[in-house]
Amino acid sequence: MCNPATGRWVDLPPHPEVPPGGRIFARLAFDPAVSSHFHVLQFKDSQQKEYVTGVNIYSSQTGAWICRESRLAEKISLFTGLASVFFHGMLHLHGLLYPMNMEDDVVLVAVDMDGQVWNTIRVPSGGLSFGRIRLSQGCLHYATTPLATDDKKKKKRKKKKKQKKKENTSTVWCMKDYDSKEWVLKHSVSNDELRSITGVDYKVAAFHPDRDTIFLDSYDVDTLVSYDMQHRKFHRIHSLRGNRATLFVPYVPLFSDSFAGADGQ
Template sequence: MEEKSSRHKKARATNPPASAQEAVPVAEAASLLTDDLIVEILSHLPARSVHRFKCVSPSWRALITDPANRKKLPQALAGFLYSTFHRRDPHFHEFHFANISNSPSPPVDPLLPFLPSDKYLYVNQLDTCNGLLLCRVHMAPSSPSGDENTPVESHYIVCNPATGRWVDLPPHPEAPPDSFVFARLAFDPAVSSHFRVLQFENSDLKKYVTGVNIYSSQTGAWNHRESRLFEKITLFAGLSGVFFHGMLHLLGWLHHPLYMDENFVLVAVDVEGQVWKTTRLPSRGLGFGRIGLSQGCLHYASKVLPTVDNNKKKKKKKEEDTSLAAEIAAVWCMKDYDSKEWILKHSVTIAELWSITSAEFDVAAIHPDRGSIFLYSYDDDTLASYDMQHRLHRILHLEENNTAIFLPYVPLFSDSFAGADGQ
């Protein structure tokens, strides 16, 4: 009997479980894949998945980080370009990079050294979109002039900081004397190598957007389109746009006396300036936030301001402590773009943030691949990355006197950049 039991134990020891038997052919099949096939498969995955696959094995990590493969693989968010006020002249800015990647050296030089310094006197960084950077450059004078009031010639350029290539845009149309303009970039390398620059006109007198000038790298020309918005809306010039579903999305302010507590709207414009749409943003007080594209869906993150009772001038200490439980940041997601319905995804309270940072934060940006938001503190010049699901955080120290405008940067190592003439 003991001999029979011993034979059964030996049989169980020599025969692996069914799951292990099934894993053997899979492992053998995977070993037959060449590096080129692996890279081709990874090129169709989100950047977040590619980043995680670095942990599969040393060979996979070497394959993914190989500079020769970077042109084919999607890249993760590397950090933010931001500016500080110039130390000698407040009319100009100095530019920096907040590095959130694991690389010890920044993946981009914010000084853009590939641009000719003898040609461009000053470069103002305006917007980023899928690896490209929109700048407004001020030209160096061809001859010295003693008149300080002499206007300096300027125009737009679009460049790729990862490859050092750029294109000069022709002079943009002059804006009406009673308006101010700001420009945003629209580019999707998965759809086309061509890009658009949309220069919006906001009227100083009428206080709302009146039209847009659109540059196409395909035609090499500017076209003007009148606004087709039915409501009076002012676009916020100090915020980045989101290019999604072939439309540029911007935050705006609706001038309507009946909606004073719900006057923030999302404005979408197609790249031809023919279609203009507005969507109400979720309102929970007079909070104001940022829009972003995260995990394939449009997101809106806002800071919720506490409701103030003007009839109560004094509050008890207990009530003040209770107010710390109010939400300071809430993140909504538009899972179905066609429905325009916002769904509350995450929120964080004042008390929770204060327990970690002991500082007041405003929403700065939304991570494109993770369930994280970035919060900026005016008190100590820091940028905090906050994972709203796992409650993890990371804090970056910034340069002093920054403008609190952060341009997300995802490297684009591909040369598929139509019209680039830089070397």
């Protein structure tokens, strides 16, 4: 693990073996406002079972791994290419109910740091529109973005008029009460409005941690912009060119010297 503010690395001990033919991917669970300790979660499945079967969890406090089997009531395949969020002591990441329906089966999977509590949270978008989860202003946020123009044309032939209207709108939702798991619509903007201002299609890339601002990544011109949801204003930040990324994460300084190791240092 690396502290990007200092460039210092912490070595982790070898993790448990991966099942033959299986895959495994890791996520970091870390909140510097609560503790300098962190967890690494390595979710696993197998070729025979295309849904999550368990997780290996490393704790910087104990310096050891624990293995836990999945306690999800449903079979869920996890998205390996999307960001995760550590909130309320649980790691949240995108999943898809298995077998795939491709319409309204996108969920958030939440697991605690002991691997004992597993929950699923329905996302407000329902289907496979481009979704992002992040923390902003102390609440869990979820944003949906219409698919790129070419993909939309194909889908329009198969969807009803009501569905087409929904697909052409980007939305931002907030979970103000985490215990209720209820999403509240915070902002929406039509694709036509976005295109009339910018001339191109954009997708939500990230959230500002303290403001009603989202960051947008263009599909075509490789430009990163900010969008002030309250005042509906755009600001061009940077031309990405060859530095285009799949995931964008806002930089938040960590003022401690490094991630805490097993000895607490």
